[in-house]
Amino acid sequence: MTSPALQRSFVDARLHVVTGKGGTGKTTVAAALALALAAQGRRVLIAEVEGRQGISQTFDVPPLGDDEVRLITDPSGGELWGLSVDAKAALLEYLQTFYKLGRAGSALEKVGAIDFATTIAPGVRDVLLIGKVYEAAGRTTGNRRGQGQLAFDSVVLDAPPTGRAVRFLNVNKEVADIAKVGPIRGQADSITRMLRARSTLVHIVTLLEEMPVQETVDALREIGDAGFGLGALVVNLEREPMLDEAARKEVQTSADAALEDRVRGELVEAGIRPTGPMVRGLLSEARDHAARLDLEDELRAEIAAQDLPVLHLPRVAAGVEAGGLRVLARSLTEQGVA
Structure with missing residues (x-):
């Protein structure tokens, strides 16, 4: 059954941030969501930022890199593209874009400055990762950002787990508080505006288990308090009861x-x-x-009490590799994801 609240929440959404406690299947859910959107004739990008190559494994394709790769062309005319954001490559691209370093960027890499910035300097890695997603989400066919048509109708971000999702999403606000002027401050403000806009939704994946549900409830409060738009709660891996x-x-x-x-x-x-x-x-x-089953009923009631649209995805016995991902995508479509 389609939820009117779910339909309303998806009307203006362009960037879908998918998070959840580790082990809840957030990468699979992100992939199913991206596939469902592409099946509606959209050009969709799914991006990951954790370096796990979860997207390539889910779609059974070679490891992804910093260049977008077409994963699927849907009969509807939609396309699904994949991207795995690498912090080091993103920093080199950033330095070239704003400071025209050219060969100097390669020199910095040789002396280890790039590795230092992306692995040791606090927060820099997240700034670079989300900056690349920002660039892809706002890219247009014109010569300048905002001119022409958008390169992608929808972007799905397989984000870090709920334990650090808010810090990841909020990192550019912290940067803006430090950098008072200049291109760094300007881009930080732009990214923060994008993430807090109505066109960005944060979806949280959970299981019908006590710890994931509790972490989901805590994350909802934290994400909402930080000013980010909440989308849907996705209950993943639901099993058919063996007793009526x-x-x-x-x-x-x-x-x-x-x-x-x-x-x-x-x-x-x-x-x-x-x-x-x-x-x-x-x-x-x-x-x-x-x-x-009694416990799952209690957990469903707790999830329903959060007053957000709830999506339910079944456990697919054959696994996502054997057509199960399309089963999940169809389930999302039937529940009103549009």
């Missing part, structure tokens, strides 16, 4: 003897010779599963 409501209640309330007799009878009907340990083991697993 009636069976769950029966497992939790019926007497052991009655349940054991019923399970034993159903096993016999299925052509299986039941033993005592087998029957008791099945009942123990059923009770554990029922308790798990």
